[in-house]
Amino acid sequence: MTQARADKLKILMVGPDRSVHGGISAVVNSYYEAGLDDMTDQPYKLLVAVAAYIRFRMNLKWADVVHVHVASDNSFRRKSFFIRAAHKHGKRIIIHQHGGDLAGWVASGGPDRQAGVIEVLNMADEIIVISDAYRDMISGFAHNGERVHPDIHVMPNAIDISRYEYTGHTDTEHRILFLGRICRDKGVSELISAVSHLSGIYPDIRLVLGGIWEDADLREEMKSAGEHVEYAGWLGGADKARALSECSVFALPSYFEGQSVSILEAMASGCLVVASDTGGIPMMVKDGETGILVSPRDAGSLEEALMRALSADLHAEHVRMREAARDMVHSEFNMDDYMKKLMQLYVVQ
Secondary structure, three states: OOOHHHOOOOOOEEEEOOOOHHHHHHHHHHHHHOOOOOOOOOOOEEOOOHHHHHHHHHHHHHEEEEEEEOOOOHHHHHHHHHHHHHOOOOOOOEEEEEEOOOOHHHEEEEHHHHHHHHHHHOOOOEEEEEOOOHHHHHHHOOEOOOOOEEEEEEEOOEEEEEOOOOOOOOOOOEEEEEEEEEEEOHHHHHHHHHHHHOOOOOOEEEEEEEEEEEHHHHHHHHHHHHHHHHHHEEOHHHHHHHHHHHHHHEEEEOOOOOOOOHHHHHHHHHOOOEOOOOOOHHOOOOOOOOEEEEOOOOOHHHHHHHHHHHHHHHHHHHHHHHHHHHHHHHHHHHHHHHHHHHHHHHHOO
């Protein structure tokens, strides 16, 4: 076909199940909340994971567009089977790269892995990435003169800001929220350490860890912090909204990061964000303007930033940053504009 209207397209979407706890599923769920159901034909839409590969092959013949969500490591390896099948059947393919240490994974596999990744990426008609840094990274892949040739579109994650209630936090609240995988790569060890040290200044300080444990050793570190750190489990829906309203600071000191939807949610909810200067985070967190940036793996930098975020003497500065952050989400990361761009990529030009 040479042309298709977005409201008649049949989209086959490949990614984790919508019930899975994680960043990619959060993005896909946001599509449905934004009305993807109303923009595409219901009988042929399907969200699949690796275990549903047979269902994917059965439904592939009906699809106009195959939209594949990938990260790095095993995520990319698994999704390559779907991409190759769609390519073999002549489908229009959109590869959506969400982050992770893709460059490191490719480099660790040597020339053969780099050649394989380039081959798979070149099966796409369009590639979506979440930041300029990831676009430059993928554009830089090369092996024996072969490079990635599809158009690469920078489309940062977005949210529907109307779903988030802006809370007028006071600087007497010394509650810090973390959302995500609870592992060392997310800087959780440094975060627990910083909160423990700051408890001497703020006896009521409390770090709320929302997520799934991936590092058993961190449980022991949490226990050593006593009452100042609590585990809240995976937070979603009303529970997440409540946590965002109760915590004045949101912290994500990751070693590497794509573009966290949780940061956008925190900014929309009025939390003051403290996060690492890495990956796509600086697109959202402008140091001293919409939040506070810290150096990855630097416990001292993190502790200083949290001290700044909790200081009642800097209340006017906190208010200014919180309001600027919410304005940024509204103007630069809103779901309406995002869905319009996505529909344009779905339609064959």
